[in-house]
Amino acid sequence: xxxxxxxxxxxxxxxxxxxxxxxxxxxxxxxxxxxxxxxxxxxxxxxxxxxxxxxxxxxxxxxxxxxxxxxxxxxxxxxxxxxxxxxxxxxxxxxxxxxxxxxxxxxxxxxxxxxxxxxxxxxxxxxxxxxxxxxxxxxxxxxxxxxxxxxxxxxxxxxxxxxxxxxxxxxxxxxxxxxxxxxxxxxxxxxxxxxxxxxxxxxxxxxxxxxxxxxxxxxxxxxxxxxxxxxxxxxxxxxxxxxxxxxxxxxxxxxxxxxxxxxx
Amino acid sequence: xxxxxxxxxxxxxxxxxxxxxxxxxxxxxxxxxxxxxxxxxxxxxxxxxxxxxxxxxxxxxxxxxxxxxxxxxxxxxxxxxxxxxxxxxxxxxxxxxxxxxxxxxxxxxxxxxxxxxxxxxxxxxxxxxxxxxxxxxxxxxxxxxxxxxxxxxxxxxxxxxxxxxxxxxxxxxxxxxxxxxxxxxxxxxxxxxxxxxxxxxxxxxxxxxxxxxxxxxxxxxxxxxxxxxxxxxxxxxxxxxxxxxxxxxxxxxxxxxxxxxxxxxxxxxxxxxxxxxxxxxxxxxxxxxxxxxxxxxxxxxxxxxxxxxxxxxxxxxxxxxxxxxxxxxxxxxxxxxxxxxxxxxxxxxxxxxxxxxxxxxxxxxxxxxxxxxxxxxxxxxxxxxxxxxxxxxxxxxxxxxxxxxxxxxxxxxxxxxxxxxxxxxxxxxxxxxxxxxxxxxxxxxxxxxxxxxxxxxxxxxxxxxxxxxxxxxxxxxxxxxxxxxxxxxxxxxxxxxxxxxxxxxxxxxxxxxxxx
Numbered sequence: 001x002x003x004x005x006x007x008x009x010x011x012x013x014x015x016x017x018x019x020x021x022x023x024x025x026x027x028x029x030x031x032x033x034x035x036x037x038x039x040x041x042x043x044x045x046x047x048x049x050x051x052x053x054x055x056x057x058x059x060x061x062x063x064x065x066x067x068x069x070x071x072x073x074x075x076x077x078x079x080x081x082x083x084x085x086x087x088x089x090x091x092x093x094x095x096x097x098x099x100x101x102x103x104x105x106x107x108x109x110x111x112x113x114x115x116x117x118x119x120x121x122x123x124x125x126x127x128x129x130x131x132x133x134x135x136x137x138x139x140x141x142x143x144x145x146x147x148x149x150x151x152x153x154x155x156x157x158x159x160x161x162x163x164x165x166x167x168x169x170x171x172x173x174x175x176x177x178x179x180x181x182x183x184x185x186x187x188x189x190x191x192x193x194x195x196x197x198x199x200x201x202x203x204x205x206x207x208x209x210x211x212x213x214x215x216x217x218x219x220x221x222x223x224x225x226x227x228x229x230x231x232x233x234x235x236x237x238x239x240x241x242x243x244x245x246x247x248x249x250x251x252x253x254x255x256x257x258x259x260x261x262x263x264x
Numbered sequence: 265x266x267x268x269x270x271x272x273x274x275x276x277x278x279x280x281x282x283x284x285x286x287x288x289x290x291x292x293x294x295x296x297x298x299x300x301x302x303x304x305x306x307x308x309x310x311x312x313x314x315x316x317x318x319x320x321x322x323x324x325x326x327x328x329x330x331x332x333x334x335x336x337x338x339x340x341x342x343x344x345x346x347x348x349x350x351x352x353x354x355x356x357x358x359x360x361x362x363x364x365x366x367x368x369x370x371x372x373x374x375x376x377x378x379x380x381x382x383x384x385x386x387x388x389x390x391x392x393x394x395x396x397x398x399x400x401x402x403x404x405x406x407x408x409x410x411x412x413x414x415x416x417x418x419x420x421x422x423x424x425x426x427x428x429x430x431x432x433x434x435x436x437x438x439x440x441x442x443x444x445x446x447x448x449x450x451x452x453x454x455x456x457x458x459x460x461x462x463x464x465x466x467x468x469x470x471x472x473x474x475x476x477x478x479x480x481x482x483x484x485x486x487x488x489x490x491x492x493x494x495x496x497x498x499x500x501x502x503x504x505x506x507x508x509x510x511x512x513x514x515x516x517x518x519x520x521x522x523x524x525x526x527x528x529x530x531x532x533x534x535x536x537x538x539x540x541x542x543x544x545x546x547x548x549x550x551x552x553x554x555x556x557x558x559x560x561x562x563x564x565x566x567x568x569x570x571x572x573x574x575x576x577x578x579x580x581x582x583x584x585x586x587x588x589x590x591x592x593x594x595x596x597x598x599x600x601x602x603x604x605x606x607x608x609x610x611x612x613x614x615x616x617x618x619x620x621x622x623x624x625x626x627x628x629x630x631x632x633x634x635x636x637x638x639x640x641x642x643x644x645x646x647x648x649x650x651x652x653x654x655x656x657x658x659x660x661x662x663x664x665x666x667x668x669x670x671x672x673x674x675x676x677x678x679x680x681x682x683x684x685x686x687x688x689x690x691x692x693x694x695x696x697x698x699x700x701x702x703x704x705x706x707x708x709x710x711x712x713x714x715x716x717x718x719x720x721x722x723x724x725x726x727x728x729x730x731x732x733x734x735x736x737x738x739x740x741x742x743x744x745x746x747x748x749x750x751x752x753x754x755x756x757x758x759x760x761x762x763x764x765x766x767x768x769x770x771x772x773x774x775x776x777x778x779x780x
Contacts, residue, residue, distance in 0.1 A: 054737050058735045060738060067752065124470050184763070209536060210537070213734040218731070221734065226364070226368075248760060
């Protein structure tokens with residue numbers, strides 16, 4: 001009985017989960033990605049991907065859609081989170097709740113509602129497929145951007161801002177040199193929660209009648225054509241991009257959440 | 265304390281054991297005389313019962329009413345007629361490809377209902393179990409399928425083969441239909457929808473949806489790009505018209521695929537979208553004016569629109585159409601040589617083919633059953649009559665001949681003039697509406713072709729073509745686009761680098777201040 005709750009045993013359930021649902025599938029994906037239809041090993045699948053103007057174009061299209069969505073989310077979320085965190089209104093909790101609430105409803109239902117709304121406004125959805133996709137994704141991902149930024153800003157010690165103004169910084173300088181740098185970890189985690197899913201969230205495009213593929217739909221189309229090799233290759237390319245992105249962004253997460261770079 | 269715990273633990277374990285054994289023992293005991301068949305069908309493709317009281321179909325030969333789901337009613341029916349208990353494990357699939365992937369990944373089913381090309385694929389891969397001889401015994405009155413299947417369907421299944429195996433030995437047709445345009449008659453004229461070229465008609469830019477599925481889109485494309493040839497006198501008068509049509513509509517040569525790619529790229533620009541399952545709803549709500557649709561779904565959509573006092577019509581282009589079938593097949597992996605199981609599966613097909621059950625399915629899902637009801641009476645024809653025939657005082661009526669589907673005497677050795685019994689008098693509008701979609705007239709089935717399953721290379725070429733249509737070609741990005749992308753990339757890299765540099769500089773300043 002004594003050893004039951006030793007720390008190392010507590011990890012067992014997750015380790016099992018990891019093995020069955022992450023490690024094993026990953027092995028399968030890697031195997032498929034590095035073999036051709038006859039089972040011969042090689043990197044031909046990757047060469048095909050980067051040589052084909054269609055798949056390459058889809059990668060660019062996904063990146064553009066994801067970047068624009070992220071920018072729009074950021075532009076909406078940052079001011080919102082900022083005012084919410086800085087204001088002294090009592091009902092802050094209720095407002096945050098209102099922002100989280102949409103996340104409790106399945107997103108396909110929300111997009112169905114959005115579809116009707118946009119049809120009312122635009123008349124014909126097919127005329128602006130790119131814009132609609134960005135609107136749909138923003139609608140879907142906005143809470144994921146607001147929450148981390150809000151959390152980060154509320155954690156900043158307000159006395160730092162007072163100190164800044166005591167030392168002669170005007171409010172613009174205090175924001176740019178103290179608050180903005182200190183809130184960066186929130187912004188980065190917000191970006192990673194929006195940017196990467198936006199590259200593959202093809203259901204939004206399907207439901208809002210954008211007939212152009214993004215990375216997610218491309219993987220799906222390979223799989224439904226029984227081409228496990230092509231689909232796995234693209235999955236692996238996406239995974240590589242996620243790793244690169246996390247490496248670039250992750251460096252900042254370890255430090256500086258409390259003591260930001262600009263606290264001098 | 266210790267004792268108490270262990271006692272509790274013991275009793276707990278004991279009760280668990282008891283529970284497990286009681287659950288475990290009963291099925292083991294019963295397994296000898298209960299068979300389980302695992303059936304996988306399309307979603308919403310069988311009568312699930314639970315009809316309202318006003319939904320009774322009151323035919324002269326008796327009322328038809330859907331009480332419970334057919335697969336549940338089958339269990340009782342089988343016990344009554346075969347004296348054996350059967351359990352139907354009923355599940356659904358969304359697309360043929362999904363079903364195929366399920367089978368490949370190890371899901372085991374005994375009886376499934378894919379479309380004709382998937383049946384051909386499964387048959388070519390030797391994964392199907394043939395029906396036993398007594399399935400074709402017309403004297404056994406429980407063999408509803410073989411006794412009642414339409415002669416038209418029977419002929420198709422007896423004459424189509426793959427690798428020398430004829431369909432009818434392995435597959436029992438469930439539903440069938442054609443492909444055409446569902447359209448809003450206030451906006452589109454009959455002339456507009458009489459050709460597959462409607463898909464690239466710029467008068468209706470962003471007003472038409474097409475199926476998000478390579479086979480249906482490819483078929484429509486072939487109809488459009490070869491349309492002029494199909495309508496030429498020379499082609500129409502060819503004694504081998506039908507063979508030629510079928511050959512042309514199954515053309516997968518690289519040149520044709522290249523043309524199809526070009527056409528579909530135009531469609532992508534011109535259409536509202538490629539839809540997966542929103543097509544019917546978008547027609548009924550008026551978002552789009554026309555929709556490439558299977559006849560059964562067209563019936564469903566027209567019914568829905570009628571309820572909203574809004575008219576939708578259905579048309580099949582003049583060039584040609586796709587004749588499709590969904591059929592029941594038994595899988596080797598599932599049946600695994602078990603004769604009891606196979607008997608139950610075949611009985612399931614027969615039960616669904618009993619004319620009153622076929623009517624229930626047609627009423628419930630809108631598709632057209634393969635059953636005509638020959639030996640067991642004319643219930644099906646009576647139902648069609650009940651649905652569509654004109655009121656006595658109606659003025660604009662036409663004669664609508666369904667002999668090709670119902671009349672046995674038109675086929676086989678005693679091929680004759682037909683009895684002429686199967687002619688309906690219906691309101692004139694029905695040649696554009698539900699009746700036309702549910703039972704297309706002979707001239708439509710005459711210009712129909714079956715799209716076969718494409719193997720290996722051909723399939724790979726078509727799938728690649730489809731992916732290329734849907735992808736964003738990088739060559740489409742113009743100079744301004746590239747400039748914007750490069751500026752954005754430079755900005756992102758610069759700001760990241762700037763932040764890193766700043767951070768490391770701060771760190772180096774701060775370090776001396778920190779107590780070690």
